[in-house]
Amino acid sequence: MTQLDDFYLNQNEPIKGIFLALKEIILKQDNEITNVLKYGMPFFCYKGKMFCYLWIHKKLKQPYIGIVEGKHFEETYLIQESRSRMKIMLFDSNEDLPLHQIETILQKALNLYKSGVVKT
Template identity: 80%
Template sequence: MKQLDDFYLKQEKPVKEIFLALKEIILKQDSNISNVLKYGMPFFCYKGKMFCYLWIHKKFNQPYLAIVEGKHFDEPFLIQENRSRMKIMLLNPDEDLPLEKIETILQKALNLYKTGIIKV
């Protein structure tokens, strides 16, 4: 757990604040969500299956929330780029987090797992 905590603590403001807020938002969506460090990134798993993760976009230098099964969604704020499965939601560090959008997409993604569309 120390490496995971260190990941959050070593981020610079405002990315650190965004990631810590997102961590709290994601974990409160369902008690079956856990936070682990995979590939050097904070991943969130639902019953052991990769669900979403946090990272910083290299080109735009902005933090983002990545939805592992993003290919199932058509929301205009989710970006596919060259990913076949995942989509990302860029977050502007100079603005408040779009809480409603974040929670809506997290719940939609959770429903994929809960309804069996994505096998857990």
């Protein structure tokens, strides 16, 4: 088992289930997306460039997807906080994942990389 596998398996429920579901959702968006461990957290890269990551909000204790190039998006469900480049999408552990919103923002982010706005 890898350190990356350990990361997912060592999470407590319901966060473990949310992270595993998000991992599947992210990886199925494009065959060029890979999952690696960077900075102690699961990062997803598109053609080797950091694309998004999973983490838990320190204050709110909620899982989230961090969109590396989030500054390019104005969706109201993305939160910038004090980040200059990244925005996050928080998830409530007591609710179903908003699959359509997740897939929409991931596809928009992928399109940035594919269009050359983000150099791969």
